[in-house]
Amino acid sequence: MTKKVSVLPCCGINKTVGLVTTEIGLKLKEINRSIELISPATLSVDQKRFQELILESQVIVIDGCATRCATKLLENGQYTKVKRIFIPEESKKYEFRLGKTLRLSGEGKKFAEKIAKRILDELKKEAERVKEPIVERDFGTIDYFEVTYDKYHFRVPKAGYYFSENDCWVKQEGEKALLGVTDYLQNKSSDILFVDLPEIGKEVEQFDEIVNFESVKALLSLISPVSGVVSAINGKLEEEPDLLNNDPYEQGWTIEITLTDFDEEKELLMDGKTYFEYMKKKIEEEL
Amino acid sequence: MAEKYDSTTATFMGVPRKEIPWWPTIDYAKCNFCMDCDKFCPHKVFEKHEDKEKKLVVANPYNCVVFCRACMKLCEPDALIFPEKKEITALIKNIRNKSENND
Numbered sequence: 001m002t003k004k005v006s007v008l009p010c011c012g013i014n015k016t017v018g019l020v021t022t023e024i025g026l027k028l029k030e031i032n033r034s035i036e037l038i039s040p041a042t043l044s045v046d047q048k049r050f051q052e053l054i055l056e057s058q059v060i061v062i063d064g065c066a067t068r069c070a071t072k073l074l075e076n077g078q079y080t081k082v083k084r085i086f087i088p089e090e091s092k093k094y095e096f097r098l099g100k101t102l103r104l105s106g107e108g109k110k111f112a113e114k115i116a117k118r119i120l121d122e123l124k125k126e127a128e129r130v131k132e133p134i135v136e137r138d139f140g141t142i143d144y145f146e147v148t149y150d151k152y153h154f155r156v157p158k159a160g161y162y163f164s165e166n167d168c169w170v171k172q173e174g175e176k177a178l179l180g181v182t183d184y185l186q187n188k189s190s191d192i193l194f195v196d197l198p199e200i201g202k203e204v205e206q207f208d209e210i211v212n213f214e215s216v217k218a219l220l221s222l223i224s225p226v227s228g229v230v231s232a233i234n235g236k237l238e239e240e241p242d243l244l245n246n247d248p249y250e251q252g253w254t255i256e257i258t259l260t261d262f263d264e265e266k267e268l269l270m271d272g273k274t275y276f277e278y279m280k281k282k283i284e285e286e287l
Numbered sequence: 288m289a290e291k292y293d294s295t296t297a298t299f300m301g302v303p304r305k306e307i308p309w310w311p312t313i314d315y316a317k318c319n320f321c322m323d324c325d326k327f328c329p330h331k332v333f334e335k336h337e338d339k340e341k342k343l344v345v346a347n348p349y350n351c352v353v354f355c356r357a358c359m360k361l362c363e364p365d366a367l368i369f370p371e372k373k374e375i376t377a378l379i380k381n382i383r384n385k386s387e388n389n390d
């Protein structure tokens with residue numbers, strides 16, 4: 001681990017899932033004293049205190065529940081690199097139920113230790129991994145259908161893209177296809193903070209959740225409109241998650257897939273014109 | 288939100304929403320009534336009944352977005368159960384084929 005690491009747990013004292021975040025933070029520090037702890041209470045009243053640390057270190061953000069206090073504290077601050085830990089997800093991964101106890105049980109502490117050790121392992125692996133060079137994709141010139149509601153502008157590509165009713169798109173390129181989210185979905189989530197991309201080689205079934213992303217407002221997923229095998233990921237999103245907001249149909253693409261059954265799966269998808277009408281109706285229902 | 292959404296007339300992939308059995312089921316043996324799922328879901332699928340034994344119920348199952356499982360991800364005790372996605376996809380295709388043949 002060459003880069004500096006800091007930990008921002010939510011520390012929620014009134015929930016067992018909150019206690020476990022504190023315990024993970026302490027465990028990490030116990031194992032590696034160079035890791036810096038960030039107190040969420042201090043950060044909430046004094047953004048400046050940890051500003052430099054947050055900017056120059058990889059921040060491990062640990063949230064106990066869906067309120068996601070730790071994540072929300074990062075919203076205004078500038079940060080470079082973040083690793084997300086979400087306790088409900090961890091409970092499922094380790095098939096462990098925390099229950100509702102005032103203090104963390106012995107089992108709960110062991111659970112925290114397992115997570116802390118795994119985090120350190122992952123950091124090590126990530127540091128060793130050779131990053132694939134980021135290749136810009138060329139989208140040429142795309143024609144869009146456009147509509148504005150209040151201050152929000154929505155676009156939908158006219159041709160070349162297919163859409164699902166879960167507001168995700170697929171753009172076929174021979175045997176492969178690029179996948180992404182539509183303006184409707186990025187708008188719904190507002191400023192996206194983290195994007196969790198799958199590993200290359202992962203198999204995907206139609207309508208599987210394949211990319212998870214998170215904003216202050218919501219936890220969302222790209223539900224894959226097609227099945228196939230992940231052949232490339234848009235590594236740029238790790239450093240610039242806001243590409244999903246600003247350029248969802250082009251440089252904000254998420255993954256590339258080797259298609260397995262596109263001709264049949266296409267039947268359940270919409271073309272640009274149909275999706276544009278579908279999207280407008282949906283927005284109008286929500287206004 | 289979703290005030291004008293009417294699940295009785297809504298369709299999903301061309302199939303009446305009412306014919307697609309997709310929504311979460313609460314496993315009451317596991318649920319601790321933290322209500323995070325209800326707080327999170329913008330579609331009023333859940334309803335709180337604070338004075339009853341089952342403090343939370345799935346009140347509007349057809350408001351649930353087909354293939355969404357967002358609430359499951361944030362439920363710490365893993366108390367929300369969804370149908371098999373494959374079966375639902377097959378069902379949707381079946382209904383579509385039938386109605387095409389009738390046209």
Ligand code: SF4
Nearest residue numbers: 318319321322324362
């Ligand atoms: S999130 Fe899970 S535990 Fe909490 S109320 Fe919903 S079903 Fe129950």
Ligand code: SF4
Nearest residue numbers: 328332351352355358
């Ligand atoms: S799956 Fe999605 S739409 Fe359905 S109840 Fe859960 S959060 Fe709401």
